[in-house]
Every structure is written in C-alpha cells, then in structure tokens.
Amino acid sequence: QKEVEQNSGPLSVPEGAIASLNCTYSDRGSQSFFWYRQYSGKSPELIMSIYSNGDKEDGRFTAQLNKASQYVSLLIRDSQPSDSATYLCAVTRPGGFKTIFGAGTRLFVKA
Amino acid sequence: DAGVTQSPTHLIKTRGQQVTLRCSPKSGHDTVSWYQQALGQGPQFIFQYYEEEERQRGNFPDRFSGHQFPNYSSELNVNALLLGDSALYLCASSLFEGYTFGSGTRLTVV
Numbered sequence A: 001q002k003e004v005e006q007n008s009g010p011l012s013v014p015e016g017a018i019a020s021l022n023c024t025y026s027d028r029g030s031q032s033f034f035w036y037r038q039y040s041g042k043s044p045e046l047i048m049s050i051y052s053n054g055d056k057e058d059g060r061f062t063a064q065l066n067k068a069s070q071y072v073s074l075l076i077r078d079s080q081p082s083d084s085a086t087y088l089c090a091v092t093r094p095g096g097f098k099t100i101f102g103a104g105t106r107l108f109v110k111a
Numbered sequence B: 001d002a003g004v005t006q007s008p009t010h011l012i013k014t015r016g017q018q019v020t021l022r023c024s025p026k027s028g029h030d031t032v033s034w035y036q037q038a039l040g041q042g043p044q045f046i047f048q049y050y051e052e053e054e055r056q057r058g059n060f061p062d063r064f065s066g067h068q069f070p071n072y073s074s075e076l077n078v079n080a081l082l083l084g085d086s087a088l089y090l091c092a093s094s095l096f097e098g099y100t101f102g103s104g105t106r107l108t109v110v
Helices: none
Strands: A004-006 A011-014 A019-025 A032-038 A045-050 A054-058 A061-066 A071-076 A085-092 A099-101 A105-110 B005-007 B010-013 B019-024 B031-037 B044-050 B053-057 B064-068 B074-078 B087-094 B105-109
Touching: A004 A085, A011 A019, A019 A085, A019 A105, A032 A061, A032 A071, A032 A099, A045 A054, A045 A061, A045 A071, A071 A085, A099 B044, B005 B087, B010 B019, B019 B087, B019 B105, B031 B074, B044 B064, B074 B087
Parallel strands: A011 A105, B010 B105
Antiparallel strands: A004 A019, A019 A071, A032 A045, A032 A085, A054 A061, A061 A071, A085 A099, A085 A105, B005 B019, B019 B074, B031 B044, B031 B087, B044 B053, B064 B074, B087 B105
C-alpha cells in the first residue's frame, strides 16, 4: 500500500464546473496535509495546506480533511482552463520532517 | 525576493560518473529538502537538511549524499550514476511547513 494514494486521472471537467480531487493516506499519525499544483514542465507550487478536520477555503479552492477516514480532498469551484495541471497531495509524517507526495491527479478543464 | 534557485538546469552525465547539484533556498528559509521526480510520478523524498545536519532520509542508497552550508544553501551529490538516476531533481526550502520549490535540475544519465 502506497503511503499517499491519488487517482491518476485524467479528470476532465467543463469550464465553470467543480473539480473534485481526492487523496488517501496510510499513516494515521500524519499531521500536516498539502495540495500542490504542477504545470507540465514546471515545479510544484503550494496552493493549500490543512491541519485539522473540516474544510478550509481560499478563493476558489477548498481543502477538506477527515482524519478518521484518512482522507483529504481538494475542490476547485468555477474551474478554468488555466487550472489544467497535475495536482499533488502531500502528507507530512509524524515527527514533521518527511513529506510524502502522491503520484498526482491530472486535471483537464475543457473550454 | 528571490525564490529557490537551483543549478544547473540541465545536465547530461555518463554511467558511473558523479554529479553535484546546488540549491539556494528562499530568503528567510532555513530548511532544505531534496526530491527526485521521475516522469509521470510524484516527487520522492531523498533527504532533508536543517542546521547543516541531515535530519531525515528517504529510501535512497548511500550513493546519494548531501550537505548544507552555514548560509542554508545545499548540495546534492550522487556517485556512481545509474541510468535509473535520470530524473528531475527538486530542491524545496521551508521555514515551518509548506515547501517552496526550485525549478529543478533535469539529470540525464547515458
């Protein structure tokens, strides 16, 4: 079992729709959770962090965390073609020093 | 405010050679982590440096080593290169949590 699992996609949504990206993790003691966006040929860019159960909203992005289910999600509202990228879920192991990335979900937003 | 700077951007090496990659962290950041990203995969944790010490290491062989200098910059060294070492090497700096990544070094081993 991988430590951080994501559906590789591609996930295709029409412009203006809500894109829902999901991630599960295996280490119940994990403490910090992140979503990074990576455009093709570029390096990852941090878009959201979440540390406690519930929702956290930042503009069109909402991160959701459920520690009991070991599940993290990212919702992108009013999706734009510029949101087309690979979204990486990252989880920091207990101890706080090692951050593990999932393989990423490719998102395509159709104009 | 300069972000994370990595050099070189691209590198071609022959099997068995050694390589050194360099990273200057974002101003104000004191922690440097190195990742290897193969095509179509997520970044794989190599190690993390803080206060000039290796604080945590991933599942990489001893051929991979590093260093952090007093100014927080860092080097990643890979000895006895294998074809499988071909990848994008990413440096990420942080102060507390959440990384700022550099643009990466694309290493090709032939």
